[in-house]
Amino acid sequence: MNTENVVALVTGANRGLGRRFAEQLVARGAKVYAGARRPETVDLPAVIPVQLDITDPESIRRAAELASDVTVVINNAGVSTRSTLLDGALDDIRLEMETHYFGTLQVIRAFAPIIERNGASSGGGAILNVLSVLSWAHPPTSGAYAAAKAAGWALTDAVRTELAPKGIHVAALHVGYMDTDMVPYVPADQKTDPGVVAKLALDGLFAGENEILGDALTRTVKAQLSAPPR
Ligand SMILES: NC(=O)c1ccc[n+]([C@@H]2O[C@H](COP(=O)([O-])OP(=O)(O)OC[C@H]3O[C@@H](n4cnc5c(N)ncnc54)[C@H](OP(=O)(O)O)[C@@H]3O)[C@@H](O)[C@H]2O)c1
Numbered sequence: 001m002n003t004e005n006v007v008a009l010v011t012g013a014n015r016g017l018g019r020r021f022a023e024q025l026v027a028r029g030a031k032v033y034a035g036a037r038r039p040e041t042v043d044l045p046a047v048i049p050v051q052l053d054i055t056d057p058e059s060i061r062r063a064a065e066l067a068s069d070v071t072v073v074i075n076n077a078g079v080s081t082r083s084t085l086l087d088g089a090l091d092d093i094r095l096e097m098e099t100h101y102f103g104t105l106q107v108i109r110a111f112a113p114i115i116e117r118n119g120a121s122s123g124g125g126a127i128l129n130v131l132s133v134l135s136w137a138h139p140p141t142s143g144a145y146a147a148a149k150a151a152g153w154a155l156t157d158a159v160r161t162e163l164a165p166k167g168i169h170v171a172a173l174h175v176g177y178m179d180t181d182m183v184p185y186v187p188a189d190q191k192t193d194p195g196v197v198a199k200l201a202l203d204g205l206f207a208g209e210n211e212i213l214g215d216a217l218t219r220t221v222k223a224q225l226s227a228p229p230r
Pocket of ligand 1: 053054075076078079130132178179
């Protein structure tokens, strides 16, 4: 894909990893819609802020109407309630699924026809779903988050096969701790720079990779998936 022809929508682009995606897509020559629940918090000058709450179908519909020239969607928006599955509030557990699974799915359903239409005349379209090393490693301390990211992994694989005949490439980014607002409790030396991860993910997406592994921990965990059960 020639990134200068890309028209991208990034969800949760007002801070953290999403802000880095938006910034770097602009630097690569793309036109960028910066989706945010509160678009007034988007502080990048060269992007088009768009109101977008991925758990609100009406907000998604409006965003799809406005950003009707999109060829690439980065499903980045996410939450971490750190809920355990047995004792955590069910509302928090549902929020994780509503955001990472149903929210991402609803954005894909709204934008896939748009990407298909625009991608046909501009060298193809793509979707990147931001997942986690916790799609594969499931500590009980983040049970709700891990279950939602695992669901996001299955969604990504199924949708990749569905959208391939429509000329839309679907990729996943799996990554461990990054230095964003999501994990203030993690020591700095255990977190990756989100700017480094965004670059790696965009390089992988535009190279046509299906699964992008963002750090050493994620590569180790992925390699262990085929190990015999303990
Ligand atoms: N940080 C990590 O260690 C880590 C590791 C692996 C994967 N990830 C994943 O990376 C992605 C980005 O997270 P981050 O680390 O950048 O976290 P962050 O700094 O907390 O940013 C989260 C972003 O998602 C947005 N968001 C949350 N719910 C939303 C909704 N319903 N609709 C639209 N936007 C919504 C937030 O918007 P508001 O400003 O309105 O809240 C914010 O822009 C997430 O999918 C996360 O699960 C993070």
